[in-house]
Amino acid sequence: MDIIKITGGRKLYGEVHVQGAKNSVLPILAASLLSKGTCVIHNCPSLSDVTASLAILRHLGCRAKQEGSTVIIDSVDASRFDVPHDLMSEMRSSVIFLGAVLARFHRAELSLPGGCELGPRPIDLHIKAMEALGADFCETAGNISCKADSLNAADINFTLPSVGATENAMIAACAANGTTVITNAAREPEIADLQNFLNAMGAKVKGAGTSTVIVEGVSEFHGCTHTVIPDRIVAATYMSAAVSAGGEIFLRNTEKTHLEAVTDALRQTGADIDCMGDVIHIIASDKPKAIRPVVTRPYPGFATDAQPPVMAAVLKAEGTSVFVENIFENRFRHGDELNRLGADIRIIGRVAAVTGVDMLRGIPVRASDLRGGAALVVAALGAEGETLITDIHHIRRGYDDIVYDLNCLGACAGILKK
Ligand code: EPZ
Numbered sequence: 096m097d098i099i100k101i102t103g104g105r106k107l108y109g110e111v112h113v114q115g116a117k118n119s120v121l122p123i124l125a126a127s128l129l130s131k132g133t134c135v136i137h138n139c140p141s142l143s144d145v146t147a148s149l150a151i152l153r154h155l156g157c158r159a160k161q162e163g164s165t166v167i168i169d170s171v172d173a174s175r176f177d178v179p180h181d182l183m184s185e186m187r188s189s190v191i192f193l194g195a196v197l198a199r200f201h202r203a204e205l206s207l208p209g210g211c212e213l214g215p216r217p218i219d220l221h222i223k224a225m226e227a228l229g230a231d232f233c234e235t236a237g238n239i240s241c242k243a244d245s246l247n248a249a250d251i252n253f254t255l256p257s258v259g260a261t262e263n264a265m266i267a268a269c270a271a272n273g274t275t276v277i278t279n280a281a282r283e284p285e286i287a288d289l290q291n292f293l294n295a296m297g298a299k300v301k302g303a304g305t306s307t308v309i310v311e312g313v314s315e316f317h318g319c320t321h322t323v324i325p326d327r328i329v330a331a332t333y334m335s336a337a338v339s340a341g342g343e344i345f346l347r348n349t350e351k352t353h354l355e356a357v358t359d360a361l362r363q364t365g366a367d368i369d370c371m372g373d374v375i376h377i378i379a380s381d382k383p384k385a386i387r388p389v390v391t392r393p394y395p396g397f398a399t400d401a402q403p404p405v406m407a408a409v410l411k412a413e414g415t416s417v418f419v420e421n422i423f424e425n426r427f428r429h430g431d432e433l434n435r436l437g438a439d440i441r442i443i444g445r446v447a448a449v450t451g452v453d454m455l456r457g458i459p460v461r462a463s464d465l466r467g468g469a470a471l472v473v474a475a476l477g478a479e480g481e482t483l484i485t486d487i488h489h490i491r492r493g494y495d496d497i498v499y500d501l502n503c504l505g506a507c508a509g510i511l512k513k
Contacts, residue, residue, distance in 0.1 A: 096485065097511065097512060097513070098483050098484060098510070098511040098512075099472065099483070099497070099509075100481060100484075100508065100509045100510070101457070101481070101482045101484070102481050102507040103475050103476050103477055103478040104477075104478065105505070105506070105507060106341040106505070107337050107342035107343075107379075107476070108342050108504070108505040109345075109504040109505040110344060110345035110347060110504070111333060111345075111346060111347070111504055112348050113326055113333070113346050114138075114140040114164075114325075114329055114494075115138035115139055115164065115322075115323035115324070115325065115326060116285055116288070116325060116327065116328075116329075117140060117142055117328075117492075117493050118283070118285045118326075118328070118400075119284075119288040119289065119323050120136065120139050120140065120166075121144060121191055122259075122285070123288070123289060123321065124136070124145070124148040124149070124152065125192045125194070125195040126195055126266045126292060126293055126296070127170055127195075127292075127296075128152065128155060128170050128173055128192070128196065128198075129195060129198055129199055129270065129293075129298075130170050130319070131170065131316060131318075132169070132317045132318025132319075133168065133171075133318040134169075134296070134318050134319055134320075135165060135167050135320045135321075136166045136320075136323060137320070137321070137323065138322045138323040138348075139164050139323055140326070140495040141161065141164070141495050141496075143185075143186070143491050143492050144186040144188070144493070145161065145166070147182070147186040148189075149166070151182050151183075151189065151192060154175065154178065154179070154182055155173050155174070155175045155176070155178070156170075156172050156174040157170045157172070157173050158172070169318075170199075176196050176199075176203050176204060177203075177204040178192055178196070178203075178204070178205045179206070180206035180237075180238075183208065184206065184208075187208060187216065188208075188259060189208060190205065190208050190218050190259060192205065193221055193267075194262070194265070194266035195266050197225060197228075197230055198246065198267045198269060198270035198271075199270070201242060201243045201244070201245070201246065202241070203230075203240065203241050204240040204241075205238070205240075206238050207234070207238065212425070212463055212467070213424070213425055214423050214424030214426070215424065218259075218260075220253055220254070220255070220260035221257075221259065221260045221263045222239070222241075224251050224253075224260055224264040224267070225241060225243075225263065225264075225267060227249035227250075227251050228243065228246045228247065228249050228251075228267050228275070229244070229245060229246050229249075230242065230243040230246070230267075231243070246272065247271055248268065248271050248272060248274050250275070250276050251268075251276070251277045252277075253277070253278070253279040253281075255279070256279055256280060256281040256282065256306070256393045258283050258286070260281075261277060261280045261286055261308065262281075262285075262289055264277050264280075265277065265286070265289060265290065265293065265300060265303070265308055265310055266289075266293070268312060269299075269310055269313065269316070270313075270314075270316075272312055274310065274311045274312070275312070276307065276309055277307065277308040277309075278306060279306055280303075280305070281394065282393065283393075283394040284327065284352075284353045286304065287303040288324045289303065290302075290304075291321065292319070292321045295319035295321050296317060297313055297315060297316050297319075299311035299312075299313055324350060325348045325353070327350065327354050327357075328398065328400040328401055328404075329494060330346050330375065331398070331400075332404040332469045332494075333500065334346065334354075334357065334361055334366075334368070334375065334408075335401075335404040335408035335473045336404075336408075336473050336501070336504065337379045337504075338364050338366055338379050338383055338409070339407055339411075339474060339476050340477050341379045341380075342378075342379055342505065343376075343377070343379070344376075344377055345376050346375040346377075349370075349374065349375045350373065355395065356401075357397070357398065357405060358370070358375075360386050360389055361386075361405065363386040363387060364379075364384055364409060364412055365379075365380030365382070366380055366383070383411065383451075384412055384413050385409060385412045385414030385415050385449075385451060386409055386416045387416075388416075389402065389405060389418045389419070390418075390419040391418075391419065391420050391421050392421060392422075393422070399420065399421075399422035399423060399426060400466050401466075402418055402426065403429050403467050403470035404473045406418055406429070406430075406433070406440070406447065406449055407469075407471070407473035407474040408473055409451065410436075410438040410440075410452065410474055411451050411453065412449075414450075415448055415449065416449045417446065418447040419446050420447070421445065426464075426466075426467075427447050428463040428464060429463060429471065430447060432460040432461060432467075432471055433470065433471070435460060436455045436460065436475070436478055436482070437454060437455040438455060438474065455479065456478055456479050456480055457475060457478045457479060457480035457481045457482035457483075458482065458483075459484075460482060460483070460484055460485075461486050462484055462485070462489045463486075465489050465490065465493045467489070469497070471484050472490070476501070476506055483511070498510055
């Protein structure tokens with residue numbers, strides 16, 4: 096059981112290369128199942144969720160391996176359409192395989208994703224989209240099985256812009272007869288990255304990044320090469336780390352247009368943030384100020400995944416900052432552990448009020464979920480003394496090597512083996 100040890104109270108100085116986007120690579124790995132050739136995917140982070148996705152692809156009959164930050168998948172011999180519970184439960188977002196398995200085999204048998212630390216994770220929108228394309232579902236004891244005599248184009252309108260449901264609909268529609276129109280689609284940058292990957296395989300998708308995605312079905316998908324976009328939430332985490340600890344850092348391999356809401360919020364602390372090409376340069380204020388209310392919304396609104404690290408960035412800011420979490424029911428669990436570090440966070444339902452304190456003190460804390468764990472890391476950098484963070488498997492789901500990255504930024508961080 097590894098533990099992250101951070102000795103805080105020192106400013107950050109340094110630069111770090113930001114990894115490829117977890118939330119882009121996961122749907123892309125699933126979509127590679129459509130190909131009858133070999134897909135080479137660059138800028139892939141080494142994450143437990145990536146490892147879990149490769150295990151699912153191998154179970155389905157693909158050859159899949161990761162060499163450094165390159166993943167190579169040969170799906171020509173894929174033959175199975177079932178994903179057993181032990182593989183489905185390895186990661187939260189395994190439901191992203193539904194559209195790809197259905198598109199390839201016209202059948203799919205997956206176990207239902209459980210709830211997760213953030214609250215219930217329903218998949219009703221995923222199922223409605225697959226049914227619109229012609230799939231019949233039946234649900235038994237926590238498993239869903241579906242089949243389609245054929246997949247036919249449909250008009251799919253989402254009642255809310257679900258990222259995963261949009262991705263499943265895009266992937267499945269690529270193999271449907273005719274042209275599918277998806278409205279109220281999610282607009283996250285990862286959707287556009289998936290579109291580019293699908294089109295590199297021979298699909299005909301357009302409109303990703305807007306609320307309307309149009310997919311013209313095709314019958315064959317070939318191999319391709321693709322480079323994953325930078326991870327905007329990892330970038331937001333390290334920008335928050337600079338505000339929390341103070342100092343001056345450079346982030347390389349970033350896309351500033353994906354970070355506008357976060358950059359705007361962190362500038363309100365008094366930080367100087369300049370974006371030059373794929374580099375973000377941030378000089379933190381010696382005395383951060385509280386920020387205007389942060390309200391999480393679907394993209395291009397403030398990303399829910401950035402809420403925990405940005406909250407950790409303002410724990411010592413002058414004044415009170417308010418956070419409203421509109422996307423997930425239970426995404427303030429990091430608040431309790433941050434208060435144990437000395438923060439002053441009061442939570443009522445979906446609203447958290449963070450009043451700045453003079454000092455945080457390092458103590459042993461426990462990560463509750465992926466981005467909540469990242470928030471503990473950010474806070475520890477701004478705390479006096481030593482913080483020990485346990486349950487870091489949550490953090491490893493989304494951060495390739497956060498300790499290495501932090502030390503590149505001049506932090507004093509390490510892993511303790513228990
Ligand atoms: C993706 O999850 C991301 N995960 C999440 O990142 C991110 O927080 C989320 O999008 C929102 O941006 C991946 O991309 C792998 P949603 P997803 O479907 O697709 C409700 C991280 O930390 N909903 O957009 O599961 C749902 O309950 C993770 O990297 C339905 O009601 O998110 C939630 O309230 C955490 N029915 C809201 O929509 C459905 O069928 C947004 O969920 C599907 C979703």
